[in-house]
Amino acid sequence: MALLKLENITKRFGGLVAVDKVSLEINEGELIGIVGPNGSGKTTLFNVISGVYTPEEGKVIFDGKDITRLPAYKRAPLGLGRTFQIPRPFSSASVRENVAIGAMFGTLADKVTVDDSLEIADRYIDLVGLEAHRDKASGDLTPVEKKLMEIARALAMRPKLLLMDEAMAGMNPKDIDDMVKFIKRIKEEEKIAIISMVEHIMRAVVGLAERVMVMNQGAKLVDAKTEEALADPRVIEVYLGQPTEQSKWRSEVWKEGKGEDE
Amino acid sequence: MKKTLPKYYPLIPVFAAYLIMFLIGFFVPGMWQMVALLAFYCALGQSWNIFMGMTGYVDFGYVTFIALGTYGMSLGITYCSQYEWLGIGIIVIGFILAMFLASLSALLEAFIALRLRGAYFAIACIGINEGLRYFIEGAKIWGGSEGLIYFGALVQALGRDTVNQLTSFWADFSVFIIAALAAFLNMHYMRSKIGYALTAVREDEDAAKVMGINANKYKTIAFLTSGWLGAGVGAMAWGLKLGYVYPGDVFVIHYTVECIVVVLLGGAGTLLGPVVGGLIYGLSKYWLAVIMPGFQLLIFAPIIIIIIVAAPEGVVGLLKRRLKGTRLEMFIE
Numbered sequence: 001m002a003l004l005k006l007e008n009i010t011k012r013f014g015g016l017v018a019v020d021k022v023s024l025e026i027n028e029g030e031l032i033g034i035v036g037p038n039g040s041g042k043t044t045l046f047n048v049i050s051g052v053y054t055p056e057e058g059k060v061i062f063d064g065k066d067i068t069r070l071p072a073y074k075r076a077p078l079g080l081g082r083t084f085q086i087p088r089p090f091s092s093a094s095v096r097e098n099v100a101i102g103a104m105f106g107t108l109a110d111k112v113t114v115d116d117s118l119e120i121a122d123r124y125i126d127l128v129g130l131e132a133h134r135d136k137a138s139g140d141l142t143p144v145e146k147k148l149m150e151i152a153r154a155l156a157m158r159p160k161l162l163l164m165d166e167a168m169a170g171m172n173p174k175d176i177d178d179m180v181k182f183i184k185r186i187k188e189e190e191k192i193a194i195i196s197m198v199e200h201i202m203r204a205v206v207g208l209a210e211r212v213m214v215m216n217q218g219a220k221l222v223d224a225k226t227e228e229a230l231a232d233p234r235v236i237e238v239y240l241g242q243p244t245e246q247s248k249w250r251s252e253v254w255k256e257g258k259g260e261d262e
Numbered sequence: 263m264k265k266t267l268p269k270y271y272p273l274i275p276v277f278a279a280y281l282i283m284f285l286i287g288f289f290v291p292g293m294w295q296m297v298a299l300l301a302f303y304c305a306l307g308q309s310w311n312i313f314m315g316m317t318g319y320v321d322f323g324y325v326t327f328i329a330l331g332t333y334g335m336s337l338g339i340t341y342c343s344q345y346e347w348l349g350i351g352i353i354v355i356g357f358i359l360a361m362f363l364a365s366l367s368a369l370l371e372a373f374i375a376l377r378l379r380g381a382y383f384a385i386a387c388i389g390i391n392e393g394l395r396y397f398i399e400g401a402k403i404w405g406g407s408e409g410l411i412y413f414g415a416l417v418q419a420l421g422r423d424t425v426n427q428l429t430s431f432w433a434d435f436s437v438f439i440i441a442a443l444a445a446f447l448n449m450h451y452m453r454s455k456i457g458y459a460l461t462a463v464r465e466d467e468d469a470a471k472v473m474g475i476n477a478n479k480y481k482t483i484a485f486l487t488s489g490w491l492g493a494g495v496g497a498m499a500w501g502l503k504l505g506y507v508y509p510g511d512v513f514v515i516h517y518t519v520e521c522i523v524v525v526l527l528g529g530a531g532t533l534l535g536p537v538v539g540g541l542i543y544g545l546s547k548y549w550l551a552v553i554m555p556g557f558q559l560l561i562f563a564p565i566i567i568i569i570i571v572a573a574p575e576g577v578v579g580l581l582k583r584r585l586k587g588t589r590l591e592m593f594i595e
């Protein structure tokens with residue numbers, strides 16, 4: 001049975017169809033990438049899965065349960081964790097408190113005390129390598145540190161499925177490689193499924209996931225093995241614009257440098 | 263390296279202050295009334311601060327809780343004093359009624375707060391307060407604009423000696439207890455999941471929800487707690503002590519403003535702040551009323567404005583910054 005099953009999800013904002021009849025299945029312990037140009041509906045899809053938005057059409061089935069209309073706060077204890085494209089730390093709280101909040105209200109909510117949660121937090125802070133900043137106000141972290149803190153916070157929730165929104169945006173090539181390794185490692189160690197979404201840092205996608213879904217203008221374009229998907233003419237066209245601009249496409253798609261923050 | 267916050271140390275200076283106040287009032291002749299007034303301001307500041315400090319909502323209609331608490335006690339005594347066998351139980355009934363009315367109003371305010379933010383919330387709460395007052399007067403319930411006068415009934419039910427003791431000591435003493443309870447609950451909440459949840463909600467409500475936090479539940483807990491404490495002060499310091507209630511006396515926004523001034527002077531969102539603020543405010547009000555009767559507000563208002571502009575974090579906010587990194591840090595919150 002699939003851990004997460006999206007059936008024909010459609011989400012509109014007024015006249016704009018941000019997500020257009022998207023279906024997707026992901027199994028326990030699987031790692032998949034979602035790619036697509038800016039505005040193709042990736043973040044909106046995440047928001048539908050995590051309960052920030054309710055879709056106009058379609059169903060979200062998580063762990064065999066229809067959660068399409070479940071409030072966001074009831075989804076986290078079921079095992080849904082996420083990070084945000086633009087980091088959203090609880091700024092006045094320390095890194096430790098932020099991560100502890102994840103532990104306190106995630107899947108362990110009924111089992112852990114505040115002290116337990118702080119201990120769990122310490123473990124994940126060490127895991128993402130932020131131990132030097134443990135007691136710093138999270139608002140004072142650098143953007144990359146904030147991303148790491150969000151990952152620790154989401155992992156402390158002990159999710160079954162982790163949604164990572166642009167985990168590598170704004171990083172240099174070396175950091176991207178480290179992050180790719182790190183994501184694969186936590187997938188193995190924590191035994192969780194991960195959906196990692198990337199706008200256009202192809203280097204990251206290729207190394208990261210065996211399977212990728214490509215989105216364009218809200219719709220699912222391709223869902224296939226990574227090499228196949230990226231070689232697909234439709235995908236090439238999306239990133240390329242016009243086939244005659246082949247060279248431009250190469251420099252765009254294989255760009256090792258920065259992703260863009262919205 | 264890993265530090266767990268010492269749990270309840272910051273309560274020590276708060277409780278010490280209340281204890282010293284109580285001892286001075288109890289043993290120094292002629293001081294009890296002044297000390298009781300100070301405890302009144304400290305208790306209200308502390309109670310209002312739970313609401314504001316933890317949820318970030320500024321409740322301008324807070325006096326509604328105090329007023330409803332007063333009415334709860336008044337109704338309990340007025341309608342139950344005829345049953346002799348209840349004895350002192352009528353005070354208990356009055357207190358329970360006070361809590362009940364405060365709960366209704368806290369739930370109503372929580373309902374509004376979940377829909378309106380900032381200034382709209384403040385105005386809605388002022389609206390509820392004024393609305394209630396005119397409803398009681400207009401619909402002539404609970405004695406209408408004539409209010410309830412039940413001092414005589416209280417004396418008849420419990421006897422003059424008991425009533426004297428109740429109004430001159432126990433009513434004020436319970437305000438001390440409520441002040442201490444408010445400080446304890448505030449500290450306890452801050453150190454428990456409630457405090458973490460509300461910090462997250464204050465910083466980023468949508469992100470907090472995605473982290474699994476039921477924002478409405480935790481806000482409502484803070485609203486209820488704050489409302490109960492305010493109603494407790496009203497029930498004891500006004501309802502029991504005075505023996506009468508008029509709507510025009512109790513639903514008065516002026517008292518909310520006093521709460522806010524107390525908290526801002528001392529330090530909003532801090533634990534010790536309402537105590538320090540209550541002492542500064544209560545003492546200067548008392549003193550100015552003695553040396554310049556009638557003019558106290560004229561002098562008082564600009565002084566308060568100057569202090570708040572000069573030290574926006576309040577006295578305790580300043581103190582906290584001064585003590586940062588020292589061993590005293592863990593006692594100040």
Ligand SMILES: Nc1ncnc2c1ncn2[C@@H]1O[C@H](COP(=O)(O)OP(=O)(O)O)[C@@H](O)[C@H]1O
Pocket residue numbers: 013016017018036037038039040041042043044045
């Ligand atoms: N809250 C919103 N209100 C209106 N339009 C939105 C909202 N969120 C996203 N959109 C629109 O939906 C489309 C998809 O956006 P998004 O999901 O953020 O794309 P991506 O994450 O792939 O860059 C964009 O056209 C965006 O402008």
Ligand SMILES: [Mg+2]
Pocket residue numbers: 042043044085
């Ligand atoms: Mg996005």
